[in-house]
Amino acid sequence: MKKAALLLLPNLIAEHKHHAPYLPASVDKAVLSLDGLIAENPHAGRRYLKRFMELRDADSVPIAICNKHSGKEDIDFLLEPVVEGQRWGFVSDGGLPCMADPGAQLVFRARQLGVAVQAFSGPSSITLSLMLSGFSAQSFCFHGYLPKEQQARQSHIRQLEEHAQQTTQIFIEAPHRNAHLLEDLLETLSPKTWLCVTWDLTLASQGVVTQPVEVWRKTPLPSIQKKPATFLISAAT
Amino acid sequence: MKKAALLLLPNLIAEHKHHAPYLPASVDKAVLSLDGLIAENPHAGRRYLKRFMELRDADSVPIAICNKHSGKEDIDFLLEPVVEGQRWGFVSDGGLPCMADPGAQLVFRARQLGVAVQAFSGPSSITLSLMLSGFSAQSFCFHGYLPKEQQARQSHIRQLEEHAQQTTQIFIEAPHRNAHLLEDLLETLSPKTWLCVTWDLTLASQGVVTQPVEVWRKTPLPSIQKKPATFLISAAT
Numbered sequence: 326m327k328k329a330a331l332l333l334l335p336n337l338i339a340e341h342k343h344h345a346p347y348l349p350a351s352v353d354k355a356v357l358s359l360d361g362l363i364a365e366n367p368h369a370g371r372r373y374l375k376r377f378m379e380l381r382d383a384d385s386v387p388i389a390i391c392n393k394h395s396g397k398e399d400i401d402f403l404l405e406p407v408v409e410g411q412r413w414g415f416v417s418d419g420g421l422p423c424m425a426d427p428g429a430q431l432v433f434r435a436r437q438l439g440v441a442v443q444a445f446s447g448p449s450s451i452t453l454s455l456m457l458s459g460f461s462a463q464s465f466c467f468h469g470y471l472p473k474e475q476q477a478r479q480s481h482i483r484q485l486e487e488h489a490q491q492t493t494q495i496f497i498e499a500p501h502r503n504a505h506l507l508e509d510l511l512e513t514l515s516p517k518t519w520l521c522v523t524w525d526l527t528l529a530s531q532g533v534v535t536q537p538v539e540v541w542r543k544t545p546l547p548s549i550q551k552k553p554a555t556f557l558i559s560a561a562t
Numbered sequence: 563m564k565k566a567a568l569l570l571l572p573n574l575i576a577e578h579k580h581h582a583p584y585l586p587a588s589v590d591k592a593v594l595s596l597d598g599l600i601a602e603n604p605h606a607g608r609r610y611l612k613r614f615m616e617l618r619d620a621d622s623v624p625i626a627i628c629n630k631h632s633g634k635e636d637i638d639f640l641l642e643p644v645v646e647g648q649r650w651g652f653v654s655d656g657g658l659p660c661m662a663d664p665g666a667q668l669v670f671r672a673r674q675l676g677v678a679v680q681a682f683s684g685p686s687s688i689t690l691s692l693m694l695s696g697f698s699a700q701s702f703c704f705h706g707y708l709p710k711e712q713q714a715r716q717s718h719i720r721q722l723e724e725h726a727q728q729t730t731q732i733f734i735e736a737p738h739r740n741a742h743l744l745e746d747l748l749e750t751l752s753p754k755t756w757l758c759v760t761w762d763l764t765l766a767s768q769g770v771v772t773q774p775v776e777v778w779r780k781t782p783l784p785s786i787q788k789k790p791a792t793f794l795i796s797a798a799t
Contacts (some may be wrong), residue, residue: 347593347683351583371775423693425700433696433798436772444693446584452658456570456681459670462587462660466703466729469627535673561670 326356331407332414333401333422336373338553339528344376347527351449352445353377360411361387363403365418365427373416377543383386391415392427407440412517421449425469427536449456450493450526450555457533458521460559475500475509482513494508494527496556501503504550514538522547523562524554564595568672569651570645570659572611572684575790576765581613584764589682590614597648598624600640602655603663610653621732628652629664637669637671656790658686662706662734687763687792688732694770695758696728697796702730710739713744719750726795733793741787747795753777756798759784761791 332355337347344352356377364370367388374383391401407413415431416420422428422444423481435442455462466488472478483493498506503524516539523533524547532547569592574584577799581589593614601607611620626640644650652659653669659665659681664724674678709715723735724733735743740761749755750783760770761784769784 333577345586346588347586349582349584349586349684354583363659405573421689421693423699424689427700428693429696429700433772436696438771440698442694442770444690446683446690447586449686449689452661452686452689453681453683456658456660456665456669457679459666459679460672461666462704463662464706467701468697469701471719533673533679535670 327412328441329407329410330412330441330443331404331431332412333428333432333444333447334373334414334416334474335421335441336419338420338448338450338526341527348447349445352447355443355445356414358412359386359414361389361406361413363389363391363413363415363431365392369418370416389413389521391407391431395430395439397426397434400430403431404435404440405434408438421447424449424451425467448521448527450497451528454495454521454523454533454555454557455495457523458557458559459535460493460521460561462493462558464491465495468496469492470498471496471506478506479509479513482510485558486514486518490560493557493559498554499555500551500553503550503552503554504510506556507546507549510556511538511541514558516542519559521557521559522549522552522554523557524549524552526553564649565650566644566647567678567680568598568641568668569649569667570665570679570681571610571651572658572682573656574654575657575685575687575763578764585684589684590679592682593651595649595695596623596651598626598650600626600628600650600652600668602629602693603627605674606655607653619700626650628668632664633665634667634671640668641672641675641677641736643673644672651711655769658684661686662704678711685764687734687760687790690763691758691760691770691792691794692730692732694760695794695796696772697730697756697758697794697798699730701728702732705731706734707735708733708743715743716750719747722795723751723755727797730794730796735791735793736791737788740789740791743793744783744786747793748775748778753779756796758794758796759790760789761786763790788795
């Protein structure tokens with residue numbers, strides 16, 4: 326008998342034809358066991374299922390929606406079939422559920438309802454960029470998105486720089502604002518602070534630049550606009 | 563022609579006979595392309611290779627050592643073959659290289675030497691426990707190990723609790739001290755603060771408990787001594 330559970334499924338962090346090089350085999354088995362899939366939107370959910378099964382089978386799996394607009398009553402509704410004994414997956418648009426993505430509300434409520442939760446590993450731009458940066462990951466803080474308003478953002482950057490004396494600081498930006506954030510960072514940070522920028526992780530176009538701000542200021546900037554990117558700062562001494 | 567690179571390879575986070583359910587297929591291909599492997603100790607390195615290749619082949623791959631005792635001159639020595647055009651991997655004893663594990667020094671120096679670095683995804687107790695906790699991972703701080711001395715540790719816990727009002731806090735302990743840390747947490751934290759403890763992730767014995775400190779104090783404690791565990795605190799309101 327299949328065990329009722331909410332399965333937290335990894336997604337790719339870039340467009341790839343085949344998923345096998347990036348997702349472990351346990352995910353294949355898990356997806357084939359699902360009674361339904363919760364996704365951030367119906368098209369992405371259907372596309373995800375088609376990676377693992379024939380078109381006809383993928384079309385027969387019910388899809389429900391959970392995203393940043395979902396409220397508490399939506400969460401209870403989404404978990405109802407699991408409470409009643411079914412296996413449902415949750416997948417975000419890219420990377421790991423919950424990690425700078427929706428999902429935590431689902432898991433939090435599932436725990437209160439005594440529903441089993443299983444998590445699978447997969448690519449995360451947070452861990453990949455920490456590894457690739459060369460900065461210490463003995464401790465680190467992930468901040469998600471910085472404030473949009475420039476003055477608030479610059480003062481936030483100065484705070485992060487202070488914390489970076491001890492602990493690697495990592496944050497992200499909406500891809501269409503990447504160039505602005507990079508400009509602000511180079512304007513605001515001290516010359517000796519180390520800045521790492523990664524983009525297009527897991528794609529052939531992937532890039533990582535790790536250097537002190539004073540070197541960043543003297544070299545041509547990489548073209549990161551509209552590309553998924555991460556930003557890391559460290560004292561790196 | 564094979565491209566020279568330092569490959570950051572994921573390891574399992576628990577003893578499993580087969581690695582395929584936990585590591586993506588790109589890792590298999592990467593390991594078979596290696597000219598040598600850097601590991602935290604020779605036995606663990608050899609054991610890792612044997613997961614991917616026949617005994618005779620695994621025995622023919624040279625193994626070098628990098629761990630927390632490695633100094634700057636060791637790092638340069640380790641990277642020499644890569645600088646000269648070879649492909650070497652680095653694997654830590656469990657989980658992802660660099661993440662609360664050695665590796666960052668190797669990557670940092672590799673970047674200075676202009677050596678290509680590739681990172682592969684795999685299981686990490688940090689991301690798995692963040693997902694499983696039900697706490698927000700829109701932002702979080704990973705602190706590694708807390709101070710060993712009890713008074714310093716308790717004052718550190720109080721600081722983390724303050725930060726947890728905004729941001730999920732996650733930390734680890736040497737497995738033989740897990741029970742002590744849990745005691746200290748239950749003694750020091752406020753009743754309404756949420757504490758999540760995970761142990762034995764990816765094993766059949768895996769456990770996750772997420773509840774407010776006041777509930778922790780009233781219920782029998784899970785047996786986590788000598789098991790790999792993570793600890794997370796959150797305001798979770």
